[in-house]
Amino acid sequence: MASDLSVGEFASRAGIPVSTVHYYEAEGLIQSWRTPANHRRYDRRELRRVAIVRVAQSVGIPLAEVRDVLDRIPRNRAISARQWAEAAAPWREALDERIALLTRMRDQMGFCIGCGCLSLDSCPLYNAGDRLGRNGAGARRWVGEGEERSTLD
Ligand code: FES
Numbered sequence: 666m667a668s669d670l671s672v673g674e675f676a677s678r679a680g681i682p683v684s685t686v687h688y689y690e691a692e693g694l695i696q697s698w699r700t701p702a703n704h705r706r707y708d709r710r711e712l713r714r715v716a717i718v719r720v721a722q723s724v725g726i727p728l729a730e731v732r733d734v735l736d737r738i739p740r741n742r743a744i745s746a747r748q749w750a751e752a753a754a755p756w757r758e759a760l761d762e763r764i765a766l767l768t769r770m771r772d773q774m775g776f777c778i779g780c781g782c783l784s785l786d787s788c789p790l791y792n793a794g795d796r797l798g799r800n801g802a803g804a805r806r807w808v809g810e811g812e813e814r815s816t817l818d
Pocket of ligand 1: 781782791
């Protein structure tokens with residue numbers, strides 16, 4: 666369509682780098698079509714999708730969740746305010762949980778300031794809720810984040 670945008674125009678209108686446009690497209694968050702000369706063109710309606718992605722990212726919603734929400738919204742017209750409100754409703758609960766967690770962490774931070782022990786037994790920030798203890802007894806973390814190894818047993 667004549668009103669569709671080139672990737673540079675789209676990036677400029679969306680306020681993001683061209684590389685981010687390509688990344689969002691590769692992640693399935695937005696779509697383009699190709700001209701006979703194989704140039705990408707973006708429907709202006711895709712700008713609204715970018716706005717949603719940016720808002721979601723700003724509050725820490727993972728891209729996979731954003732994609733799930735955007736996939737449920739038809740592409741044949743611009744996203745309405747109602748569709749956006751319905752789509753974002755599940756994020757409210759996630760945000761409430763995140764706020765509660767961060768509030769707890771902030772409140773417990775005073776316990777750690779000036780301490781530096783990072784004890785698995787007593788540090789409320791390093792092992793909040795004894796999450797490592799749920800994996801079993803003994804030292805559960807030996808090398809680094811995400812690498813679970815038992816100790817020298
Ligand atoms: S660093 Fe010592 S209790 Fe958290």
